[in-house]
Amino acid sequence: MTKPIGVFDSGVGGLTVVKELIRELPFEDIVYFGDTARVPYGIKSKETVIRFSIENTLFLLKHKVKLICVACNTSSSVALPAIKSHFKVPIIGVITPGVREAVYATRNRRIGVIGTKGTIKSRAYENEIKHFNPEIEVVALACPLFVPFVEEGWLSGKVVMDVAKTYLKPLKDAHVDTVILGCTHYPLLKPVIKKVLGRGVTLIDSAKQVAIEVKKILSVESELNGHRRNRGRHKFYVSDNPEWFNGLARRFLGGPLVNVKKVK
Amino acid sequence: MTKPIGVFDSGVGGLTVVKELIRELPFEDIVYFGDTARVPYGIKSKETVIRFSIENTLFLLKHKVKLICVACNTSSSVALPAIKSHFKVPIIGVITPGVREAVYATRNRRIGVIGTKGTIKSRAYENEIKHFNPEIEVVALACPLFVPFVEEGWLSGKVVMDVAKTYLKPLKDAHVDTVILGCTHYPLLKPVIKKVLGRGVTLIDSAKQVAIEVKKILSVESELNGHRRNRGRHKFYVSDNPEWFNGLARRFLGGPLVNVKKVK
Numbered sequence: 001m002t003k004p005i006g007v008f009d010s011g012v013g014g015l016t017v018v019k020e021l022i023r024e025l026p027f028e029d030i031v032y033f034g035d036t037a038r039v040p041y042g043i044k045s046k047e048t049v050i051r052f053s054i055e056n057t058l059f060l061l062k063h064k065v066k067l068i069c070v071a072c073n074t075s076s077s078v079a080l081p082a083i084k085s086h087f088k089v090p091i092i093g094v095i096t097p098g099v100r101e102a103v104y105a106t107r108n109r110r111i112g113v114i115g116t117k118g119t120i121k122s123r124a125y126e127n128e129i130k131h132f133n134p135e136i137e138v139v140a141l142a143c144p145l146f147v148p149f150v151e152e153g154w155l156s157g158k159v160v161m162d163v164a165k166t167y168l169k170p171l172k173d174a175h176v177d178t179v180i181l182g183c184t185h186y187p188l189l190k191p192v193i194k195k196v197l198g199r200g201v202t203l204i205d206s207a208k209q210v211a212i213e214v215k216k217i218l219s220v221e222s223e224l225n226g227h228r229r230n231r232g233r234h235k236f237y238v239s240d241n242p243e244w245f246n247g248l249a250r251r252f253l254g255g256p257l258v259n260v261k262k263v264k
Numbered sequence: 265m266t267k268p269i270g271v272f273d274s275g276v277g278g279l280t281v282v283k284e285l286i287r288e289l290p291f292e293d294i295v296y297f298g299d300t301a302r303v304p305y306g307i308k309s310k311e312t313v314i315r316f317s318i319e320n321t322l323f324l325l326k327h328k329v330k331l332i333c334v335a336c337n338t339s340s341s342v343a344l345p346a347i348k349s350h351f352k353v354p355i356i357g358v359i360t361p362g363v364r365e366a367v368y369a370t371r372n373r374r375i376g377v378i379g380t381k382g383t384i385k386s387r388a389y390e391n392e393i394k395h396f397n398p399e400i401e402v403v404a405l406a407c408p409l410f411v412p413f414v415e416e417g418w419l420s421g422k423v424v425m426d427v428a429k430t431y432l433k434p435l436k437d438a439h440v441d442t443v444i445l446g447c448t449h450y451p452l453l454k455p456v457i458k459k460v461l462g463r464g465v466t467l468i469d470s471a472k473q474v475a476i477e478v479k480k481i482l483s484v485e486s487e488l489n490g491h492r493r494n495r496g497r498h499k500f501y502v503s504d505n506p507e508w509f510n511g512l513a514r515r516f517l518g519g520p521l522v523n524v525k526k527v528k
Contacts, residue, residue: 044301145418240308241312
């Protein structure tokens with residue numbers, strides 16, 4: 001029962017998922033791995049992302065996790081079937097929970113998806129949406145500059161607004177009423193994206209849905225930690241540059257981190 | 265005599281150096297390695313960049329290169345002393361050639377340096393400039409958004425101009441008359457940077473100086489290929505995503521590539 005939940009991401013973005021996990025499951029221990037030595041995954045080939053994802057899974061299994069949450073959208077898009085087929089531990093990605101919410105939210109059956117090049121190229125979101133409802137129209141767009149803007153901390157102002165206007169124009173033109181933020185960094189640009197797309201558009205941030213899904217699975221498998229014990233402990237491992245990770249962590253997690261360790 | 269020149273970079277940017285090597289030394293064979301599986305180096309720690317640089321050097325040595333050119337500014341800044349101490353083959357970086365040119369060009373003894381976070385944090389350019397002339401004032405700035413803008417192909421227009429204005433303001437305020445483009449991607453933004461800084465400022469692109477340096481060393485060591493043989497052959501290896509590399513290569517090299525191979 002006291003085994004931790006494992007979370008991995010290509011870097012720091014997965015902390016938006018950790019934030020929601022802590023909110024939803026305050027008594028669970030969490031082990032996070034951020035692959036900061038090989039970030040970003042979004043421009044890498046499918047085989048490479050699969051190889052990295054398997055290595056990350058093996059790392060988390062060494063920490064005896066009871067469930068693995070693939071917080072990285074690129075890994076979830078291109079590597080999830082491969083790693084699910086390799087390992088016995090329950091593994092959940094960020095695609096399906098976000099898609100379920102979006103399909104539920106849309107009124108006009110037009111959904112937009114934004115993400116990295118790797119995520120969009122994989123068509124994982126499109127396929128999953130069509131799986132739920134083949135009649136939904138999907139407009140999927142890569143917005144590669146959003147991640148560097150978030151990591152630079154340029155979260156508002158004229159420049160990022162102009163970038164968002166350029167990227168998001170096809171979504172406006174297509175009159176989507178729901179947009180999936182298909183990258184863990186994008187929730188930090190919510191105010192900008194909302195301003196560009198207008199109030200009529202619902203933004204889906206999958207982190208919250210992922211946390212609810214994790215709770216459901218642990219509950220079904222009777223692996224939930226009860227309320228009697230203390231609040232969960234959270235450990236963070238990175239493959240490089242813990243200072244960089246720590247500097248950005250506050251932005252993603254909404255608070256400072258302790259206990260960030262570098263591993264090989 | 266027929267051994268190739270080796271060039272490595274974290275990704276595609278080193279092709280700006282290859283372009284100048286081909287212009288300066290058309291009869292030399294070149295083997296290029298772009299570490300696209302682990303790009304970018306600019307946000308990674310010193311130890312990690314050193315480890316990657318050693319691995320890249322070993323790869324080139326397997327191709328029996330007669331000289332290695334470290335085209336990556338981050339590697340040159342943080343890893344050059346380490347790899348020079350390990351290997352017998354002549355190894356040259358991009359820092360010293362650029363610095364020599366800048367020190368020669370400045371009239372008011374105020375030099376600006378722009379680069380990635382890793383390059384700027386290393387203070388390699390500052391130390392090298394001071395080594396040539398301790399009286400020169402150096403203003404060094406990281407411009408992390410420039411690389412993603414170049415890779416996205418946003419090389420002109422309002423948005424990139426606004427980014428450049430924001431980043432380069434401290435250089436204008438300091439009245440530098442010479443600026444070193446301390447990242448292989450930045451030469452592609454020359455028109456924007458020139459427009460922001462004004463005509464009075466000389467931009468130093470080290471690629472050309474590196475090629476001249478390579479020619480000098482090969483000549484001293486009697487390793488230059490004569491004019492009698494055919495034009496050199498150029499081979500390109502990447503650690504991931506040859507399509508992505510190829511797509512960007514045209515922008516950097518000014519022509520299409522043949523012969524890009526993925527290696528482990």
